[in-house]
Amino acid sequence: MRTKCTFSGSGGQGSALLAKLVCQGAIKQGLKVVMTQTYGIEQRGGDSTGYVIVSDNFIGNPLVENDADISVALSPSIYDGCVDGAVEGGIVLVNSSLITEMREREGVKQVPISASDMAVELGSVKCANIVMLGAALAATNMLEFETVEQVLRETLGAKKPALLEMNLNALERGRTVYASAAE
Amino acid sequence: MQELAKIYGDTLLLDKKFNYCPGCGHGVVTRLVAEAIEELGIRQRTVSVVGIGCGGFSHHYMDIDAIEAMHGRSPAVAIGYKTASPDKIVYTYQGDGDCSAIGLAELLHGANRGLPVTCFMINNNLFGMTGGQMSPATLENQVTATTPKGRDVHVHGYPLRVPEMMADMVGAKYVAREAVCDAKSIRKAAKSVRNALQCQIQGLGFSFVEFIVPCPTGLKLSVPDAYKWSREKMVEYFKPQVFKNEVGQNNEN
Amino acid sequence: MKSETLFLKNTQTFAEAMVRCGVRYHFAYPITPATEVMKHTAVILPEYGGRMVQMESELAVANALAGCACTGTLGATSTSGPGMALMQESISFMAAGELPCIMLDAMRVGPGDGDIVGAQSNYFQATRGGGHGDYRVIVLAPASGQEIVDLMPDAVKLAYTYRTPVLFVIDGVTCTMTESAIFPEAHDYAAGFDTSSWAYTGTADHEKRFLLTGSYTHSQGEEMNERLRAKFERIKEKEQRWESIQTEDAEVVLVGFGIHGRMGQDLVANMRAQGKKVGLIRPITLWPFPDKAFEQLPESLKSVLVVEMNHGQMLDDVRLAVNGRVPVHFLGKTGGDMPLCTLADMTAQINTLL
Numbered sequence: 081m082r083t084k085c086t087f088s089g090s091g092g093q094g095s096a097l098l099a100k101l102v103c104q105g106a107i108k109q110g111l112k113v114v115m116t117q118t119y120g121i122e123q124r125g126g127d128s129t130g131y132v133i134v135s136d137n138f139i140g141n142p143l144v145e146n147d148a149d150i151s152v153a154l155s156p157s158i159y160d161g162c163v164d165g166a167v168e169g170g171i172v173l174v175n176s177s178l179i180t181e182m183r184e185r186e187g188v189k190q191v192p193i194s195a196s197d198m199a200v201e202l203g204s205v206k207c208a209n210i211v212m213l214g215a216a217l218a219a220t221n222m223l224e225f226e227t228v229e230q231v232l233r234e235t236l237g238a239k240k241p242a243l244l245e246m247n248l249n250a251l252e253r254g255r256t257v258y259a260s261a262a263e
Numbered sequence: 264m265q266e267l268a269k270i271y272g273d274t275l276l277l278d279k280k281f282n283y284c285p286g287c288g289h290g291v292v293t294r295l296v297a298e299a300i301e302e303l304g305i306r307q308r309t310v311s312v313v314g315i316g317c318g319g320f321s322h323h324y325m326d327i328d329a330i331e332a333m334h335g336r337s338p339a340v341a342i343g344y345k346t347a348s349p350d351k352i353v354y355t356y357q358g359d360g361d362c363s364a365i366g367l368a369e370l371l372h373g374a375n376r377g378l379p380v381t382c383f384m385i386n387n388n389l390f391g392m393t394g395g396q397m398s399p400a401t402l403e404n405q406v407t408a409t410t411p412k413g414r415d416v417h418v419h420g421y422p423l424r425v426p427e428m429m430a431d432m433v434g435a436k437y438v439a440r441e442a443v444c445d446a447k448s449i450r451k452a453a454k455s456v457r458n459a460l461q462c463q464i465q466g467l468g469f470s471f472v473e474f475i476v477p478c479p480t481g482l483k484l485s486v487p488d489a490y491k492w493s494r495e496k497m498v499e500y501f502k503p504q505v506f507k508n509e510v511g512q513n514n515e516n
Numbered sequence: 517m518k519s520e521t522l523f524l525k526n527t528q529t530f531a532e533a534m535v536r537c538g539v540r541y542h543f544a545y546p547i548t549p550a551t552e553v554m555k556h557t558a559v560i561l562p563e564y565g566g567r568m569v570q571m572e573s574e575l576a577v578a579n580a581l582a583g584c585a586c587t588g589t590l591g592a593t594s595t596s597g598p599g600m601a602l603m604q605e606s607i608s609f610m611a612a613g614e615l616p617c618i619m620l621d622a623m624r625v626g627p628g629d630g631d632i633v634g635a636q637s638n639y640f641q642a643t644r645g646g647g648h649g650d651y652r653v654i655v656l657a658p659a660s661g662q663e664i665v666d667l668m669p670d671a672v673k674l675a676y677t678y679r680t681p682v683l684f685v686i687d688g689v690t691c692t693m694t695e696s697a698i699f700p701e702a703h704d705y706a707a708g709f710d711t712s713s714w715a716y717t718g719t720a721d722h723e724k725r726f727l728l729t730g731s732y733t734h735s736q737g738e739e740m741n742e743r744l745r746a747k748f749e750r751i752k753e754k755e756q757r758w759e760s761i762q763t764e765d766a767e768v769v770l771v772g773f774g775i776h777g778r779m780g781q782d783l784v785a786n787m788r789a790q791g792k793k794v795g796l797i798r799p800i801t802l803w804p805f806p807d808k809a810f811e812q813l814p815e816s817l818k819s820v821l822v823v824e825m826n827h828g829q830m831l832d833d834v835r836l837a838v839n840g841r842v843p844v845h846f847l848g849k850t851g852g853d854m855p856l857c858t859l860a861d862m863t864a865q866i867n868t869l870l
């Protein structure tokens with residue numbers, strides 16, 4: 081099985097971290113994984129997108145070529161790109177806290193999730209990306225939920241117990257909310 | 264030859280026929296370098312990186328390993344060598360064209376880096392091997408093969424003084440200019456060669472000696488006139504002096 | 517270092533792989549996208565008793581590398597096209613002087629200063645060389661992080677066996693991609709080679725020797741060239757490497773190196789699943805070019821498609837190898853936000869040829 085992901089947001093929203101956590105989870109499960117980033121001169125500021133492919137066999141084509149199975153759109157500026165970059169039958173998770181105007185695209189399922197608001201409730205707007213990660217795991221079966229929990233524990237570790245707690249809650253929140261939002 | 268080796272030691276290869284023109288200043292400097300190597304007892308761990316030009320022959324008269332580098336790049340080659348083999352003594356032997364025209368960047372950055380390597384720049388103020396063209400050290404109004412009406416400084420710039428640029432570099436620990444025009448200046452030059460190599464042996468940092476030498480062939484002068492020209496014209500603009508000496512005790516300069 | 521799986525940018529993988537295989541000195545000058553290599557070696561080389569040395573220019577880099585190689589010690593450098601251009605002088609020098617080293621060209625868009633986005637713009641520069649005279653260096657083109665790791669021991673062995681620079685060329689997209697690679701236990705492959713017969717280490721244990729790439733007589737220049745030619749012939753005969761997939765009954769064969777070769781693996785699988793007879797030849801050595809892969813082309817073959825991240829460079833070598841037996845078509849692209857041909861582009865092109 082092969083899952084192609086697009087994690088997109090504006091500076092500081094943690095889309096790159098989101099991509100990295102998925103990669104670490106994939107490695108933990110012994111899967112093949114490739115991560116590429118948006119090309120261009122700009123190194124800082126503006127939007128950033130992490131493309132990840134998770135697969136159980138060798139990944140020949142490392143590109144996500146407008147065929148993402150799952151996309152996370154964290155901010156309005158990259159929303160169009162996520163919708164257009166989805167494969168037929170793909171899913172786009174939309175951060176409806178910030179993206180207020182959605183447009184239809186036939187064959188692509190868009191799921192609004194107010195990730196930023198939920199993140200604030202959970203303690204910090206910064207964990208909106210983790211809410212989305214929980215939702216993305218629920219929307220696909222690319223990784224075991226527990227694997228990602230484990231990755232979070234290892235990355236945040238004992239050093240930042242409060243932060244870990246919040247992020248684990250965010251992950252869980254994303255998972256549960258996906259089911260109801262996807263109705 | 265065996266007899267001579269007893270007097271001169273093993274470094275100088277006395278049976279090797281000189282390729283230098285009669286009266287060439289390279290002959291003197293090459294011998295000074297060989298004698299210093301012999302005296303310091305470093306022959307077997309010394310490697311010479313020579314430039315392109317007449318100075319490229321210098322290693323042939325010594326029983327040491329050598330690398331003939333691309334034009335101007337000897338200091339960079341020496342740095343790579345010294346990085347991998349810090350216990351070896353590495354010196355470059357380059358002309359003024361090799362050093363201060365095409366290889367100035369490598370030389371100055373080498374000096375500034377401060378790795379203990381030694382660069383000898385033999386300044387005969389023109390390109391000798393290729394037939395006496397202007398070099399950065401050619402004097403104002405001096406006639407050469409490429410400055411038939413004399414060096415026009417408004418077109419070709421001014422004669423370039425190299426060690427002056429290094430004097431301020433922290434990494435350079437021994438910086439001198441010597442002349443090889445008469446017995447007295449040769450004795451002083453011999454000391455500078457020893458100091459420069461000593462600087463490297465002690466691991467202090469970069470060392471550099473420029474030698475003002477005559478090239479009778481390139482200057483199209485008789486040997487005595489070439490020496491006179493060097494002594495009078497060159498030394499007036501390129502003043503021999505020790506710019507910096509951190510080699511410490513036992514130096515006589 | 518024990519065997520382990522690491523998830524790294526491929527530039528970092530390159531750094532890890534070369535250090536784990538015996539490179540102790542890395543000379544470099546910052547240039548996108550190769551800079552990541554020196555950032556990484558600056559951290560890890562001291563742990564191996566080595567050092568990354570940042571030089572003032574690529575001219576100095578390549579000459580310092582030559583100096584390091586003169587001691588018999590394995591050194592390396594990493595750069596991109598504009599830096600490669602400056603290194604040509606010394607690459608020719610090292611080829612002539614038979615000095616072993618490892619080099620990486622993390623290829624970006626050219627010509628001139630070009631763009632920092634990935635490309636395969638330096639096939640000519642790598643395989644023909646812009647340096648002086650008749651010389652060749654071995655050019656390796658891995659297509660993934662894992663292949664960088666797998667080829668590195670061979671690269672070191674080739675460098676010492678043939679006493680030659682070995683140049684890796686990897687497009688910048690692959691370089692900046694992050695993926696996992698399994699590293700075997702670290703092993704200093706350079707240490708296994710005795711360099712005492714040629715290294716310029718001082719006359720304590722040998723007669724005076726000197727490295728000369730010039731000549732004092734005209735016959736010396738000729739002799740050097742004859743000696744090198746014989747060596748290049750040996751390398752050509754023995755060291756061609758490539759991967760062929762399902763070429764035996766193919767109607768169209770795709771030829772691509774690096775990332776396009778890698779994508780070709782998916783392409784062949786997809787097309788075969790649809791019953792379309794497509795095969796792949798992926799050159800791994802660009803010099804020597806794997807002519808042998810083209811010796812036995814199947815009767816069924818209608819045409820060959822070369823795909824590159826440039827406007828047709830390896831294309832020349834494929835045409836020479838195919839030698840007019842079937843038409844050779846080309847698909848290429850360089851620069852832009854998507855600086856390579858997508859799988860969709862390649863698939864569409866192949867469909868027109870079937």
Ligand code: SF4
Pocket residue numbers: 282283284286287288289317387391392477478479480481
């Ligand atoms: S050309 Fe000049 S520098 Fe060269 S050997 Fe003759 S005199 Fe010496």
